[in-house]
Amino acid sequence: MREHRKAEHSKTERGAMIVVRDWLRLKPWEKLLIVTSENHIAEAEILRKCAHRRSKAVDLMVVEKRGKHVGVFFDSHEDVFDGYQAVLGATDYSLVTTKAAKRAIQRGSKFLSLPLSTNNGKSMLAFQFMMMDTKKSKMMAGIIMKYLNSSSVVHVTTRLGTDLTMYKRNRPAGFFNGVVRDGKGFSSASIEVYVPIEETKTKGILIPDGSLGYIGRVDEPFRIRLEDGYIREIERTAVGRKLKEYMDDFHDPGIYAASELGIGLNSYAKCRGDSYIEDESAYGTFHIGVGRNIALGGVHEANGHFDIVAKRPDIYADNRKIMERGKIIIPEPVFF
Structure with a gap:
């Protein structure tokens, strides 16, 4: 069981590095915000650890709303991503269609939608499709x-x-x-x-x-x-x-x-x-x-x-x- 958990953790770290290094291509001078929810904090911490290898300015935001209504906050607070050069939406559901995401993109920030919701209890970051x-x-x-x-x-x-x-x-x-x-x-x-x-x-x-x-x-x-x-x-x-x-x-x-x-x-x-x-x-x-x-x-x-x-x-x-x-x-x- 311990070996299985270790293997899954290794796959999750591999997926997190793909996100930060290959997809987001985070630069040392870019300030990154990782948006997550309570049930994905462990994955968000792995993402933050990987991001810290490339930039020292990495913040974590934990949202209270879960499920399909998570975007409500980001519609009513359009400027929440101001001040960040890169934003990673790592909640259950996609944030890319929200007004805050649209504003960030228009202002020239990088935005990557990474909905982590799964139905089998495993981290999406560990999936082979990554x-x-x-x-x-x-x-x-x-x-x-x-x-x-x-x-x-x-x-x-x-x-x-x-x-x-x-x-x-x-x-x-x-x-x-x-x-x-x-x-x-x-x-x-x-x-x-x-x-x-x-x-x-x-x-x-x-x-x-x-x-x-x-x-x-x-x-x-x-x-x-x-x-x-x-x-x-x-x-x-x-x-x-x-x-x-x-x-x-x-x-x-x-x-x-x-x-x-x-x-x-x-x-x-x-x-x-x-x-x-x-x-x-x-x-x-x-x-x-x-x-x-x-x-x-x-x-x-x-x-x-x-x-x-x-x-x-x-x-x-x-x-x-x-x-x-x-x-x-x-x-x-x-x-x-």
């Missing part, structure tokens, strides 16, 4: 973004029955691979291509068979109907009712807006329901983000944001197939 080659993910993202950015309509289908049409006129795609420099100042541990889709136009059927954000794995696929950009109907299965209750707890109809298309790029990740970030990063999956998308380049405000993940999509950008059964393909050239 080892993904960021250069490879950047190359994969470039292939997909080339076609997404030259299109205005995206169509996604799966063999289970997903059939969604999304619109993205004047909405350029972006990508996360952990590395804040590649993200022009901010990034996320979720390695993916994202599109802040037009918030009032998505229509069709989504059949999740991967995971439901922080809720965890989907044991039985179910049906979600979208119209005019919003979720209008959730099939009343056991997991469907759980999703409805979860969304209603935001106390904001805006959480029902489909505001993001995400495509996982992490070939080390598995969609098992153990980690929200791993699930949505897994290569061979796509996700629909609901709720706020202002940090992604959209215009929709809401009390939160989370992702609904499905597997093995066929994805078309203006009728050109760019992904088949979850695998990136190169479309044949179109001549006019």
Whole structure:
């Protein structure tokens, strides 16, 4: 048992060094703030220890709010990150869509979203998906973004029955691979291509068979109907009712807006329901983000944001197939 704990601690330290050295690329003259919650203090201390190897100015902020409402404080205190050149959001849930994060990024600070919530009791920093080659993910993202950015309509289908049409006129795609420099100042541990889709136009059927954000794995696929950009109907299965209750707890109809298309790029990740970030990063999956998308380049405000993940999509950008059964393909050239 002692050897197992020692091995897990070693993996957690390895993940923390990847975050500080490779993703955040903390410099000696940069002042870093690590934001965490009470149930992740041990991991935050490991991150602080690793950060101290590169900078002496490292502060720790422990927030009281837990779960999906953790962002409320950072919406009402937009200037809380002023004075820091780097911010690491290591709470349960992502802070990247909050107003404080948006202000920090606009002011030129580095911001890395590192949601640490897991469903199996293990530290996310110890997960194998932290080892993904960021250069490879950047190359994969470039292939997909080339076609997404030259299109205005995206169509996604799966063999289970997903059939969604999304619109993205004047909405350029972006990508996360952990590395804040590649993200022009901010990034996320979720390695993916994202599109802040037009918030009032998505229509069709989504059949999740991967995971439901922080809720965890989907044991039985179910049906979600979208119209005019919003979720209008959730099939009343056991997991469907759980999703409805979860969304209603935001106390904001805006959480029902489909505001993001995400495509996982992490070939080390598995969609098992153990980690929200791993699930949505897994290569061979796509996700629909609901709720706020202002940090992604959209215009929709809401009390939160989370992702609904499905597997093995066929994805078309203006009728050109760019992904088949979850695998990136190169479309044949179109001549006019």
